[in-house]
Amino acid sequence: MPSGTLYFIENNQRFLRGLEPEDIDITLSRVLDLVLEQSPKHRAHINSEIKRQMIAAWHAQPAWPEVQKAIQSIREELGLEVFVHANGTTRLQLDLTRSSGLNFNMLFSSQLLGVYKPSPFQG
Numbered sequence: 001m002p003s004g005t006l007y008f009i010e011n012n013q014r015f016l017r018g019l020e021p022e023d024i025d026i027t028l029s030r031v032l033d034l035v036l037e038q039s040p041k042h043r044a045h046i047n048s049e050i051k052r053q054m055i056a057a058w059h060a061q062p063a064w065p066e067v068q069k070a071i072q073s074i075r076e077e078l079g080l081e082v083f084v085h086a087n088g089t090t091r092l093q094l095d096l097t098r099s100s101g102l103n104f105n106m107l108f109s110s111q112l113l114g115v116y117k118p119s120p121f122q123g
Contacts, residue, residue, distance in 0.1 A: 024088035
């Protein structure tokens with residue numbers, strides 16, 4: 001199984017058990033452990049401090065170069081507000097907004113709403 005899907009599988013399993021979204025740092029830590037179990041040669045190089053730094057890096061991601069212009073276009077050309085619903089915690093969304101320099105009219109997090117996206121429930 002590709003390691004990139006483990007995060008979403010973890011979220012889906014929590015959803016199916018009726019659990020609320022958890023702090024994304026906890027989920028990322030658990031998923032990183034699963035990935036490292038599949039790759040013993042890499043596990044030997046990852047101590048607790050490196051793991052902490054890897055998880056913290058999720059809170060300081062730059063935006064793709066074209067995103068700022070796209071958001072501006074949505075606002076100016078279409079006259080729309082720009083909302084975000086992202087998996088993870090509200091703290092993560094605030095950190096990412098700050099580090100990316102992007103400005104949104106509203107931020108929704110899975111933590112705040114109590115649901116993940118995509119939601120397997122099709123009601």
